[in-house]
Amino acid sequence: MIIGAIEAGGTKFVCGIGNEHGEISDRISFPTEEPGKTTQKAADYFKDKGIEALGVGSFGPLDLDTSSATYGHVTTTPKPGWANYDLLGHLKKELNVPAGFDTDVNAAAFGEARWGAAQGLDSCLYYTVGTGIGVGVYAGGRLIHGLIHPEGGHVLVRRHPDDTFAGACPYHGDCLEGMAAGPAIAKRWGQSGDSLSEDHPAWDIEAHYLAEAITGAILLLSPKKIILGGGVMYQNQLFPLIRQKVAKNLNGYVASSALDDLDRYIVPPGLGDNAGLVGSVALGVEAAGRLRA
Amino acid sequence: MIIGAIEAGGTKFVCGIGNEHGEISDRISFPTEEPGKTTQKAADYFKDKGIEALGVGSFGPLDLDTSSATYGHVTTTPKPGWANYDLLGHLKKELNVPAGFDTDVNAAAFGEARWGAAQGLDSCLYYTVGTGIGVGVYAGGRLIHGLIHPEGGHVLVRRHPDDTFAGACPYHGDCLEGMAAGPAIAKRWGQSGDSLSEDHPAWDIEAHYLAEAITGAILLLSPKKIILGGGVMYQNQLFPLIRQKVAKNLNGYVASSALDDLDRYIVPPGLGDNAGLVGSVALGVEAAGRLRA
Numbered sequence: 001m002i003i004g005a006i007e008a009g010g011t012k013f014v015c016g017i018g019n020e021h022g023e024i025s026d027r028i029s030f031p032t033e034e035p036g037k038t039t040q041k042a043a044d045y046f047k048d049k050g051i052e053a054l055g056v057g058s059f060g061p062l063d064l065d066t067s068s069a070t071y072g073h074v075t076t077t078p079k080p081g082w083a084n085y086d087l088l089g090h091l092k093k094e095l096n097v098p099a100g101f102d103t104d105v106n107a108a109a110f111g112e113a114r115w116g117a118a119q120g121l122d123s124c125l126y127y128t129v130g131t132g133i134g135v136g137v138y139a140g141g142r143l144i145h146g147l148i149h150p151e152g153g154h155v156l157v158r159r160h161p162d163d164t165f166a167g168a169c170p171y172h173g174d175c176l177e178g179m180a181a182g183p184a185i186a187k188r189w190g191q192s193g194d195s196l197s198e199d200h201p202a203w204d205i206e207a208h209y210l211a212e213a214i215t216g217a218i219l220l221l222s223p224k225k226i227i228l229g230g231g232v233m234y235q236n237q238l239f240p241l242i243r244q245k246v247a248k249n250l251n252g253y254v255a256s257s258a259l260d261d262l263d264r265y266i267v268p269p270g271l272g273d274n275a276g277l278v279g280s281v282a283l284g285v286e287a288a289g290r291l292r293a
Numbered sequence: 294m295i296i297g298a299i300e301a302g303g304t305k306f307v308c309g310i311g312n313e314h315g316e317i318s319d320r321i322s323f324p325t326e327e328p329g330k331t332t333q334k335a336a337d338y339f340k341d342k343g344i345e346a347l348g349v350g351s352f353g354p355l356d357l358d359t360s361s362a363t364y365g366h367v368t369t370t371p372k373p374g375w376a377n378y379d380l381l382g383h384l385k386k387e388l389n390v391p392a393g394f395d396t397d398v399n400a401a402a403f404g405e406a407r408w409g410a411a412q413g414l415d416s417c418l419y420y421t422v423g424t425g426i427g428v429g430v431y432a433g434g435r436l437i438h439g440l441i442h443p444e445g446g447h448v449l450v451r452r453h454p455d456d457t458f459a460g461a462c463p464y465h466g467d468c469l470e471g472m473a474a475g476p477a478i479a480k481r482w483g484q485s486g487d488s489l490s491e492d493h494p495a496w497d498i499e500a501h502y503l504a505e506a507i508t509g510a511i512l513l514l515s516p517k518k519i520i521l522g523g524g525v526m527y528q529n530q531l532f533p534l535i536r537q538k539v540a541k542n543l544n545g546y547v548a549s550s551a552l553d554d555l556d557r558y559i560v561p562p563g564l565g566d567n568a569g570l571v572g573s574v575a576l577g578v579e580a581a582g583r584l585r586a
Binding site for chain 1: 354368369416428430432433435436437438439440441442443444445446447448449450451452464465505508509510511512513514515516517542544545546547548549551552
């Protein structure tokens with residue numbers, strides 16, 4: 001099966017060719033420019049590849065309601081030119097194959113559930129912690145949508161007792177993204193996270209906010225795996241700190257043996273930096289299956 | 294279709310007879326005593342009723358993993374005699390009909406989605422705010438389970454700035470349940486919520502904590518309806534306060550027209566106090582369907 005996949009990010013587009021085992025045989029990437037030009041570049045890449053279906057994991061917010069007149073559109077983004085852009089429609093018109101479409105983080109959660117750290121499980125959460133924070137939710141064997149789609153990067157969090165930073169989110173100030181995304185770290189410390197030592201107090205504060213959000217998600221949804229990706233999570237020292245704080249927060253309340261072994265429960269992506277692209281392959285495989293069914 | 298339904302609470306059992314339209318034709322209720330005696334009383338009630346299937350919405354925590362050896366058991370409850378009790382097994386042995394089984398709050402969410410305030414929607418959250426706080430999660434057209442099941446009554450919440458109460462949860466202190474369940478209100482004010490006037494500052498504090506949790510759930514899951522039931526929610530003045538605070542928390546971030554009209558989005562149960570029992574009927578109807586499929 002030849003599947004086209006697009007990880008449509010706000011900064012760059014990654015396009016690739018994958019198969020029903022989640023293997024990637026080819027890829028390109030290019031900067032995200034104005035939507036017509038960017039989409040055309042993607043379509044041109046796929047045109048001679050013989051793809052049977054397409055999967056697209058995109059930055060948002062998106063309209064994912066298949067009964068909506070604007071299904072497949074990017075909706076209210078501040079990104080110039082992209083608001084109300086019919087991303088899926090333009091791609092389908094050019095490529096004329098069945099297509100799956102979801103948020104970049106839902107795609108990554110799906111990829112991890114198919115072929116990554118949550119393989120074989122019917123639920124997982126995928127957090128990306130980078131220039132923003134996004135959360136993909138896979139539960140009951142499907143990706144979760146609702147009014148729109150998960151926007152769990154903006155959940156409210158209790159403050160770290162030593163933290164006086166006001167927060168960097170233009171909507172909420174000190175929500176999770178406002179306190180813990182890359183730009184918040186840089187603003188709080190006056191230098192980028194990359195340049196801070198492993199034992200800098202920044203990481204205890206960072207782990208605090210991520211643990212607050214993760215604890216809330218465990219209590220609300222009871223997911224079978226929590227996967228943390230994105231640039232900030234290259235700071236490997238965060239994992240043990242986060243696990244420690246989540247254990248302290250839960251305090252034994254949720255009785256599941258999985259939570260006795262957080263080293264295996266809160267983990268980096270099994271697919272590494274490919275989670276989004278491979279997840280988009282999974283969306284494409286699903287779309288191909290829907291066609292045959 | 295004749296469906297047996299049990300709302301198995303920690304204080305009382307409600308048993309009833311319902312049909313595929315969610316209508317209840319008969320019911321009894323009795324105190325929850327030791328498990329053998331209580332379960333037998335329920336089974337005796339149904340024995341001459343000709344039920345085709347049974348639905349049970351129970352207090353928890355529960356084992357809901359159908360592949361588990363202890364599926365259908367109440368698990369770690371401190372309630373004397375009930376820990377590790379095979380509730381579903383005992384009922385099935387006595388009644389020998391297909392049975393659906395879930396938490397009381399998941400059952401209520403399901404009932405509301407079938408025949409109540411979320412009728413026709415594929416997602417909703419059901420909160421009960423009473424002696425404890427529980428949350429049922431219906432998403433993507435199904436009830437959500439995971440490691441165990443939603444325990445969203447214990448999510449972490451930011452403090453109300455005027456509140457110095459330490460919190461009443463034995464596990465987490467000042468989690469949602471520890472700050473906002475009936476016993477927390479009584480402990481904070483030295484008198485039960487029922488005896489406080491409608492304009493008492495208690496209700497602003499109460500609304501704050503519920504709004505914190507609801508905001509987090511909207512951001513993480515984007516549910517199509519939020520339903521608030523339970524004894525504390527008889528305080529109708531809470532609804533406008535909660536809606537106001539949720540709107541302020543979200544600050545327009547989640548772009549959905551449903552959130553422009555919170556009077557229709559954050560609502561009391563359409564099924565009133567019957568949500569749990571009628572939801573258990575829905576579980577029974579589903580179990581009967583599975584048998585025929």
